[in-house]
Amino acid sequence: MTNKKSKYKTPPIGPLAERFGSYLETGLHCFGEQFQDFDPSHIEEEKNGRGLMFSQFKEEIYGREVWEQYIIAVFEHGVVWPSGASICFTNEQPPEKVALLFLSALTREIAVSEPTCSECADTRDMFEKRGG
Secondary structure, eight states: OOOOSOSSOOOOOOHHHHHHHHHHHHHHHHTTOOGGGGOOEEEEETTTEEEEEEESSOHHHHOHHHHHHTEEEEETTEEEOTTSOEEEOOSSSOHHHHHHHHHHHHHHTOEEOOOSOSSOOOOTTOEEOOOO
């Protein structure tokens, strides 16, 4: 996973975030989509460390406001929403499995809603029809 959009050298992301991004990128390619259309970029936060940020909607189709509203970030511990809610990576829920959740949402043009329970990241009722 490379940050092709930035002219600045960005730090590498960790192996779990890299696995998530690679799996998502490959899956999107299988559906005739390009991960670059979701504006992925490498980021570094004080709290979460290095990660991969992208929007769940394409800016060129849904506009900047929607694009910004559905940005998420992937770090070594899991997927994080701007609110701080997250889906953690575990042995039972590895990055590839979580990437499948996002792959199905991105190809259907729906958003994965943030978990409402901090104790569990149950995937039931996480899809939210929005965007356009």
